[in-house]
Amino acid sequence: MMRVASPALALLSALLTHSVAQAREPALAADVTMTGDLSRDDFRTYRYETFSVPKGVDLIRLRVETSSDDPSTAIDIGLEGPGGLRGWSGGERRPHIDVGRLGASPGYVPGPIEPGDWKVIIGTPNIREGASATYAITVEFNPPSERINARTGWLRGDFHVHTGHGDAKCAAASGGVRRCPAHLTVEGARAADLDFIAITDHNTTSGHAAAAELQGHHDDIVLIPGMEVTTFDGHANAFGLSRYLDFRIDRDRDFARLARDVADQGAILSINHPLLIQGEACMGCGWEVPDVDYGAVAAVEAVNGATLARLGSVETPLSGVEFWERLLDRGYRVTAIGGSDNHDPTPGAPQPPIGIPTTVVWSEAASVDAILAGVRSGRVYIDVVGQPAWRLDLEASTGGQSAVMGGALSARAGDVVRVEALVAGAEGGTIEFIAGGRDAPLGVGAISGGNAAPAVTFAVDRHARWVRAVLRSPGGKIALISNPVYIDIVD
Ligand SMILES: [Zn+2]
Numbered sequence: 313m314m315r316v317a318s319p320a321l322a323l324l325s326a327l328l329t330h331s332v333a334q335a336r337e338p339a340l341a342a343d344v345t346m347t348g349d350l351s352r353d354d355f356r357t358y359r360y361e362t363f364s365v366p367k368g369v370d371l372i373r374l375r376v377e378t379s380s381d382d383p384s385t386a387i388d389i390g391l392e393g394p395g396g397l398r399g400w401s402g403g404e405r406r407p408h409i410d411v412g413r414l415g416a417s418p419g420y421v422p423g424p425i426e427p428g429d430w431k432v433i434i435g436t437p438n439i440r441e442g443a444s445a446t447y448a449i450t451v452e453f454n455p456p457s458e459r460i461n462a463r464t465g466w467l468r469g470d471f472h473v474h475t476g477h478g479d480a481k482c483a484a485a486s487g488g489v490r491r492c493p494a495h496l497t498v499e500g501a502r503a504a505d506l507d508f509i510a511i512t513d514h515n516t517t518s519g520h521a522a523a524a525e526l527q528g529h530h531d532d533i534v535l536i537p538g539m540e541v542t543t544f545d546g547h548a549n550a551f552g553l554s555r556y557l558d559f560r561i562d563r564d565r566d567f568a569r570l571a572r573d574v575a576d577q578g579a580i581l582s583i584n585h586p587l588l589i590q591g592e593a594c595m596g597c598g599w600e601v602p603d604v605d606y607g608a609v610a611a612v613e614a615v616n617g618a619t620l621a622r623l624g625s626v627e628t629p630l631s632g633v634e635f636w637e638r639l640l641d642r643g644y645r646v647t648a649i650g651g652s653d654n655h656d657p658t659p660g661a662p663q664p665p666i667g668i669p670t671t672v673v674w675s676e677a678a679s680v681d682a683i684l685a686g687v688r689s690g691r692v693y694i695d696v697v698g699q700p701a702w703r704l705d706l707e708a709s710t711g712g713q714s715a716v717m718g719g720a721l722s723a724r725a726g727d728v729v730r731v732e733a734l735v736a737g738a739e740g741g742t743i744e745f746i747a748g749g750r751d752a753p754l755g756v757g758a759i760s761g762g763n764a765a766p767a768v769t770f771a772v773d774r775h776a777r778w779v780r781a782v783l784r785s786p787g788g789k790i791a792l793i794s795n796p797v798y799i800d801i802v803d
């Protein structure tokens with residue numbers, strides 16, 4: 313009857329870690345599996361299976377399997393840490409139980425994951441004389457993030473939304489304006505038909521516990537745990553946090569320290585609305601953080617919804633596109649993304665709507681890790697207008713090599729590169745190709761037919777480190793912004 317580390321469990325675990333683990337820190341220790349038998353001797357007792365938690369654990373995941381030869385046997389499960397009881401899920405068997413610093417499965421309390429001895433509690437409210445039962449419990453530390461649903465490929469989302477855990481406010485039941493609960497933001501994202509949102513409140517992760525609860529219900533939307541690092545000299549979103557991030561940059565803590573803290577937890581940084589005007593009207597809004605290593609920055613918010621709503625276009629000196637291009641020209645491969653910066657998700661609120669802009673990420677799975685891996689890969693475009701039927705990808709080639717958006721070609725000065733924009737929808741619009749070191753577009757192609765592939769060729773020079781495209785709607789406004797294909801210039 314005894315089942316030890318069942319092959320099914322091992323397979324499940326392998327499936328869950330498939331191909332999306334690269335964004336996380338390596339596992340801290342081998343998984344722990346504990347098994348045991350129960351008999352009438354265990355009737356109305358608690359048994360404890362102890363496991364040791366090393367330093368640096370942000371999340372413990374338990375997988376529990378039980379079986380008995382008698383259906384009247386009841387086996388309860390709970391968890392105790394060095395600091396006391398952490399939760400109870402009774403006789404309910406779930407795919408897994410998570411207990412993390414910032415969020416936990418229902419029935420469990422998020423909070424510090426102290427190193428030391430932890431105990432899974434096995435309670436036996438009922439087991440009859442002569443009956444026997446077994447349990448197998450697997451413990452994982454800092455597991456890869458969970459797949460929320462089966463979607464894959466182009467996932468649409470909003471990388472910048474606020475809730476009442478920050479400064480989002482909306483009309484309460486009484487009509488008074490109060491802090492806005494996180495569930496309204498998630499419902500707003502569903503109404504916008506998004507596949508993911510990043511919850512990015514100013515300098516706090518207190519909304520992550522609510523998000524962990526909401527994620528169980530809203531399993532059509534991946535909720536990315538983020539924070540808008542809000543400093544005296546600029547704002548940057550951190551995505552994929554598993555513990556509270558020290559946001560302070562001052563005389564004693566510099567950008568390098570922040571970047572290290574972000575990287576240590578497998579998270580990424582994106583600079584927000586970098587070209588807003590810094591001043592008393594908007595303290596810290598423009599990006600003036602000193603001594604920034606842009607190699608530690610994964611993304612730039614090239615389109616901020618609040619700025620877009622105010623000015624009606626991305627072609628203004630306040631949009632982040634120019635800041636992003638300057639980084640590209642300096643050789644940094646930072647991904648352009650967008651976020652609405654919504655502070656009130658209720659319909660009709662005087663706010664940039666959730667999903668304007670939308671960022672569209674090629675993702676191997678609907679999980680936090682996979683979406684962030686997609687951002688790192690650069691196969692991402694920004695949908696400024698919220699047009700799910702319009703698509704944009706790039707394919708570039710030279711001398712037998714080819715690369716898609718986010719990828720790189722190597723070329724010598726003088727080599728000819730061909731770039732093709734793969735477009736769906738937007739009939740009557742145009743594609744504009746833009747390359748590093750050129751003031752004017754490389755070329756403009758008309759979009760005709762449902763699936764078009766306008767292309768341009770150009771000779772590489774030493775400034776042409778990247779080539780990208782924008783799609784203009786039939787009315788001439790920028791609707792989609794691609795990320796570049798990069799060019800490694802070799803001698
Ligand atoms: Zn901001």
Ligand SMILES: [Zn+2]
Nearest residue numbers: 472474540653
């Ligand atoms: Zn914001």
